[in-house]
Amino acid sequence: MIATEPAERGHTHDRVRRQNLSTILGLVHQSGASGLSRSELTVVTGLNRSTIAALVAELSSLELVIESDPETTTGVGRPSPVVRTSARMLAIAVNPEIDVIRVGVVSLGGRVIASARRQTPNGCSARRAVELTTELVAEVWADFAADHIAVGVGVAVPGLVRTADGVVRLAPHLEWSEAPFSAMLSDALRLRVDAANDASLGALAERTFGAGRGAAELVYFNGGASGIGGGIVTRGSPLGGAAGYAGELGHTLVNSAGVLCHCGAIGCLETEVTRGPLLRLVGLSDASSDDLEATLAASTSDAVGAEVHRQLGYLGIALRNIANILNPQRIVLGGFLGAIYAIDPEYLERCVAVPGLAATTESLVITRSELGPDILMLGAAELSFGTLLNDPAGWNLTPYIRR
Amino acid sequence: MIATEPAERGHTHDRVRRQNLSTILGLVHQSGASGLSRSELTVVTGLNRSTIAALVAELSSLELVIESDPETTTGVGRPSPVVRTSARMLAIAVNPEIDVIRVGVVSLGGRVIASARRQTPNGCSARRAVELTTELVAEVWADFAADHIAVGVGVAVPGLVRTADGVVRLAPHLEWSEAPFSAMLSDALRLRVDAANDASLGALAERTFGAGRGAAELVYFNGGASGIGGGIVTRGSPLGGAAGYAGELGHTLVNSAGVLCHCGAIGCLETEVTRGPLLRLVGLSDASSDDLEATLAASTSDAVGAEVHRQLGYLGIALRNIANILNPQRIVLGGFLGAIYAIDPEYLERCVAVPGLAATTESLVITRSELGPDILMLGAAELSFGTLLNDPAGWNLTPYIRR
DNA sequence: GGTGATTTGTTGGCGGTACAAACATATTAC
DNA sequence: GTAATATGTTTGTACCGCCAACAAATCACC
Numbered sequence: 001m002i003a004t005e006p007a008e009r010g011h012t013h014d015r016v017r018r019q020n021l022s023t024i025l026g027l028v029h030q031s032g033a034s035g036l037s038r039s040e041l042t043v044v045t046g047l048n049r050s051t052i053a054a055l056v057a058e059l060s061s062l063e064l065v066i067e068s069d070p071e072t073t074t075g076v077g078r079p080s081p082v083v084r085t086s087a088r089m090l091a092i093a094v095n096p097e098i099d100v101i102r103v104g105v106v107s108l109g110g111r112v113i114a115s116a117r118r119q120t121p122n123g124c125s126a127r128r129a130v131e132l133t134t135e136l137v138a139e140v141w142a143d144f145a146a147d148h149i150a151v152g153v154g155v156a157v158p159g160l161v162r163t164a165d166g167v168v169r170l171a172p173h174l175e176w177s178e179a180p181f182s183a184m185l186s187d188a189l190r191l192r193v194d195a196a197n198d199a200s201l202g203a204l205a206e207r208t209f210g211a212g213r214g215a216a217e218l219v220y221f222n223g224g225a226s227g228i229g230g231g232i233v234t235r236g237s238p239l240g241g242a243a244g245y246a247g248e249l250g251h252t253l254v255n256s257a258g259v260l261c262h263c264g265a266i267g268c269l270e271t272e273v274t275r276g277p278l279l280r281l282v283g284l285s286d287a288s289s290d291d292l293e294a295t296l297a298a299s300t301s302d303a304v305g306a307e308v309h310r311q312l313g314y315l316g317i318a319l320r321n322i323a324n325i326l327n328p329q330r331i332v333l334g335g336f337l338g339a340i341y342a343i344d345p346e347y348l349e350r351c352v353a354v355p356g357l358a359a360t361t362e363s364l365v366i367t368r369s370e371l372g373p374d375i376l377m378l379g380a381a382e383l384s385f386g387t388l389l390n391d392p393a394g395w396n397l398t399p400y401i402r403r
Numbered sequence: 404m405i406a407t408e409p410a411e412r413g414h415t416h417d418r419v420r421r422q423n424l425s426t427i428l429g430l431v432h433q434s435g436a437s438g439l440s441r442s443e444l445t446v447v448t449g450l451n452r453s454t455i456a457a458l459v460a461e462l463s464s465l466e467l468v469i470e471s472d473p474e475t476t477t478g479v480g481r482p483s484p485v486v487r488t489s490a491r492m493l494a495i496a497v498n499p500e501i502d503v504i505r506v507g508v509v510s511l512g513g514r515v516i517a518s519a520r521r522q523t524p525n526g527c528s529a530r531r532a533v534e535l536t537t538e539l540v541a542e543v544w545a546d547f548a549a550d551h552i553a554v555g556v557g558v559a560v561p562g563l564v565r566t567a568d569g570v571v572r573l574a575p576h577l578e579w580s581e582a583p584f585s586a587m588l589s590d591a592l593r594l595r596v597d598a599a600n601d602a603s604l605g606a607l608a609e610r611t612f613g614a615g616r617g618a619a620e621l622v623y624f625n626g627g628a629s630g631i632g633g634g635i636v637t638r639g640s641p642l643g644g645a646a647g648y649a650g651e652l653g654h655t656l657v658n659s660a661g662v663l664c665h666c667g668a669i670g671c672l673e674t675e676v677t678r679g680p681l682l683r684l685v686g687l688s689d690a691s692s693d694d695l696e697a698t699l700a701a702s703t704s705d706a707v708g709a710e711v712h713r714q715l716g717y718l719g720i721a722l723r724n725i726a727n728i729l730n731p732q733r734i735v736l737g738g739f740l741g742a743i744y745a746i747d748p749e750y751l752e753r754c755v756a757v758p759g760l761a762a763t764t765e766s767l768v769i770t771r772s773e774l775g776p777d778i779l780m781l782g783a784a785e786l787s788f789g790t791l792l793n794d795p796a797g798w799n800l801t802p803y804i805r806r
Numbered sequence: 807g808g809t810g811a812t813t814t815g816t817t818g819g820c821g822g823t824a825c826a827a828a829c830a831t832a833t834t835a836c
Numbered sequence: 837g838t839a840a841t842a843t844g845t846t847t848g849t850a851c852c853g854c855c856a857a858c859a860a861a862t863c864a865c866c
Contacts, residue, residue, distance in 0.1 A: 012419070012450075012823090012824060012825080013416075013419070013823070013824060013825085013850085013851055013852060014824095014851085014852095015419075016415070016416065016418075016419055016823095016851095016852070016853080017851085017852065017853090020852095020853090037814095038814080038815080039813080039814060039815095042814090047415075047853075047854095048853065048854055048855080049814070049815070049816090050815090050816075050817085050853080050854075050855085051852080051853050051854075053815070053816075054852090054853085073861090073862065073863085075812085075813080075862080075863075076811075076812045076813060076861095076862060076863045076864080077811095077812050077813025077814055077861075077862060077863080078812085078813055078814040078815065078859090078860055078861040078862065079813090079814080079861065079862070080813085080814060080815080081815085160760070160762045160763070162762070169762040170759075170760075170761075170762060172759070216645075217644050217645045230728075232728070232729075234637055234638075234642055234644075235637075235638070235640070235642075237638070239637055239638075239729070240730070241620050241637075241729055241730025241731060241763075242619075242620045242730050242731060242732040242766055242767075243730060243762070243766060244730070245727075245730040245760075245762050245763045246728065246729050246730040247728070247730075248727035248728065248730075248760060248763060249727070249728060251723075251724075251727045251757075251760060252724050252727065252728065253655075253656055253657065253720055253723075253724055254656065254659075255659050256657075256658050256659045256660060256670070257659060257660060261759070262759055263757050263758070263759030263760045264757045264758040264759045264760075265723070265757050265759075267659070317656055320654075320656075320668070321654075321655050321656055321724070322728070324648075324651040324652070324654045324655065325633075325635070325649065325650070325651065325652060325655070325725070325728065326635075326642070326644055326649050327643070327644025327645050327646060327647070327648040327649040327650075327651075328644060328645060329645040354654075354666050354667045354668050355666070355667040356573075356575070356664070356665055356666030356667045356668075357563070357573075357648075357651060357654060357666045357667075358573075359563045359565070359572040359573060359646070359648050360563070360644075360648045360651060363645055363646060364645075415852090415853060415854080416821090416822055416823055416824095416852065416853065416854090417822085417823095417853095419822095419823065419824080419852095420822085420823065420824090423823090423824090440843095441843080441844080442842075442843060442844095445843090450824075450825095451824065451825050451826080452825095452843070452844070452845090453824080453825070453826085453844090453845075453846085454823080454824050454825075456844070456845075457823090457824085476832090476833065476834085478833080478834070478841085478842080479832095479833060479834045479835075479840070479841045479842060480832075480833060480834080480840095480841050480842025480843055481830095481831055481832040481833065481841085481842055481843040481844065482832065482833065482842090482843080482844095483842085483843060483844080484844085807866100808865105808866090809864100809865090809866090810863105810864090810865090810866105811862105811863085811864080811865100812861100812862085812863080812864100813860100813861085813862080813863100814859100814860085814861085814862100815858105815859080815860070815861095816857100816858080816859070816860095817856100817857085817858080817859095818855105818856095818857090818858105819854105819855090819856090819857105820853105820854080820855080820856105821852105821853095821854080821855100822851105822852090822853095822854100823850105823851090823852090824849105824850095824851090825848105825849080825850080825851100826847100826848090826849080826850100827846100827847090827848090827849100828845100828846085828847085828848105829844105829845080829846080829847100830843100830844080830845070830846095831842100831843085831844070831845095832841100832842090832843085832844095833840105833841085833842080833843100834839100834840085834841080834842100835838100835839085835840080835841100836837100836838090836839085836840100
């Protein structure tokens with residue numbers, strides 16, 4: 001007898017249909033507001049016209065998609081109805097940060113249709129965050145309670161999250177440790193709650209709706225005020241690792257003569273590449289990535305240029321390491337990393353390329369994040385929609401009690 | 404219309420059966436010589452008794468498995484026949500190295516049943532290697548030609564291989580560059596040939612038959628005479644990346660004050676952690692990993708101990724990086740890395756663990772490679788068996804012409 | 807503006823796959 | 837030797853997607 005974790009490896013009829021419903025809903029979801037015609041679905045999936053018709057009808061009766069007549073006709077032949085996601089199923093996205101808690105309502109197709117925030121100037125405990133989140137959810141959900149269904153709640157946490165049960169193992173900037181945030185929030189809201197690392201969810205969002213669309217092998221680096229996070233997508237799906245902690249790209253060694261990181265190691269990427277010195281050099285105290293980028297680009301100071309290039313050099317080392325390890329198609333840079341990249345893209349690309357291993361980077365594309373400030377709302381919602389997208393017909397039978 | 408590479412996302416009935424045949428054959432294959440009873444298969448797969456019976460019968464008629472009466476009975480109830488892989492289907496494994504070319508014949512279930520080697524003291528070109536390999540294959544295959552079927556050829560190459568077409572992009576130690584080895588060998592042997600990086604295949608072998616059995620998230624590091632290679636398994640499957648170059652773990656930065664690597668970067672793992680200084684300190688010119696380990700363990704020299712610990716320190720940095728990036732369940736150390744690990748396992752483990760990110764390593768298990776010198780034969784054969792294991796009923800209809 | 811070509815939706819019948827239930831068979835326990 | 841248990845075997849069934857034929861809607865061309 002050999003060791004196998006899941007006792008259900010076999011495929012049955014049931015799973016075929018579920019898989020097909022999932023595939024179709026996933027495609028329609030990814031297509032966003034534009035939707036997909038039924039004939040496009042037949043082409044993409046390779047399934048028969050009649051099968052697509054039956055599957056779409058089922059999704060429609062589940063109120064997950066809506067069929068409508070196409071506005072513009074594309075050519076000869078009978079027009080094919082356009083399939084779009086319904087707006088009935090909504091996910092609630094939550095993002096606790098050091099000084100603010102954000103909550104959003106997101107529809108299938110990736111549209112943020114409501115949001116609210118609450119400042120927490122002195123930070124707050126996980127328990128307090130649950131209370132504040134509950135209030136914010138009540139606030140944003142009031143408009144939808146009557147005729148919408150909440151699929152669940154997705155939480156983007158700036159720290160290490162055990163994805164199996166949503167325990168925040170360590171979130172240094174929030175000063176949370178071993179906090180069962182998902183369980184507490186689930187008790188308060190009576191909804192299924194899933195949590196994951198914020199940058200991992202950023203990667204998921206970029207992969208689904210942003211700069212990583214269609215890329216099966218993708219790495220996302222995000223530079224925020226509190227450090228550098230990362231997310232990895234391989235074979236089209238987010239990589240969690242053994243417990244969900246994969247993607248801590250901020251703690252890659254880039255300088256063995258560097259300074260001590262809060263993690264206890266020396267010369268981590270996030271100790272060498274930071275927003276602070278850049279803001280200081282251009283005389284800003286706090287700024288959005290866009291503002292910072294504009295200021296950096298406008299600056300003629302040598303010191304600014306040198307600092308940007310110093311940071312790009314170290315970022316290049318981390319990207320090179322990742323390229324050698326994962327051979328991704330695409331690396332997406334978010335936050336201030338996108339800003340400094342934009343100052344001198346060629347320089348970063350030169351740092352990443354290494355003559356002796358040219359093959360690992362020859363087809364690599366480095367781009368900036370395409371999603372704006374809503375990225376974590378989309379990523380967190382995506383996490384929550386996962387259950388629904390994986391099993392459109394049976395998701396609501398899945399128990400969500402965790403503990 | 405959204406971007407999707409494979410135009411066949413839909414599941415049909417046909418695919419269900421193929422998937423189930425594949426699952427069963429894979430399980431039986433992994434079980435090795437012991438085999439699995441039909442009742443065990445029903446438990447593991449969750450499929451119905453009658454379904455298992457039909458599927459096993461089909462695999463049996465394809466001469467892929469053999470059913471036999473169990474020798475020992477396990478308890479009450481009617482004894483369940485044991486399903487084992489048949490020895491009719493064989494893969495040919497090839498491993499060109501700097502001074503030797505190895506060829507083996509491997510059966511389903513992971514048994515090397517014949518092998519041959521040819522010294523190439525002055526190295527040789529890819530073209531010459533194809534000739535030598537063809538001779539070696541003729542030699543080892545002679546005994547099997549009459550009543551066996553060659554599924555294909557798998558090649559483990561110490562270098563970067565584009566897995567799509569088996570072109571060796573760069574193999575520094577062989578001094579090959581842009582060599583279409585698979586295509587040439589396929590023309591010569593009239594067999595399907597697949598090639599991949601040697602360490603990646605080592606990872607696959609350890610995952611299937613060795614220290615990584617059952618680990619869905621696994622990283623393998625191999626220390627050889629010519630450098631350090633790696634292989635990554637995520638979600639149970641080997642990670643190739645965009646073109647097959649993933650797993651170049653020897654070129655992770657571990658010392659920014661280190662020496663220049665042949666890849667063009669500074670302070671790579673494989674420039675800091677090398678076999679040469681160890682051999683020199685103990686006065687050996689060449690030795691197997693076992694011999695080296697015995698000599699190192701027996702040595703009382705401080706210089707030897709210091710060198711081992713210096714190398715373990717750098718190896719620890721690389722392992723820590725990988726643990727932060729991939730959060731694997733298990734890291735397997737092969738070659739001389741296994742040897743130096745065995746000298747002081749706790750030291751390496753202390754280097755890997757970092758207080759601030761304890762979660763990423765808390766469940767990490769570091770072990771040595773379990774497979775001996777046959778590891779690359781098994782890995783290369785596994786690559787070749789892939790086609791068969793993925794589609795037991797239709798594999799031989801797949802065209803193998805590549806170019 | 808009619809007619810044919812083209813594309814796609816719709817409907818009904820078909821084949822294939824796994825399942826369920828009933829029966830048969832081989833082993834253990836007493 | 838008999839009962840209990842587990843598993844192989846056989847037969848019929850449900851379900852799902854495919855195929856073929858027909859219907860409908862658009863475009864191109866005269």
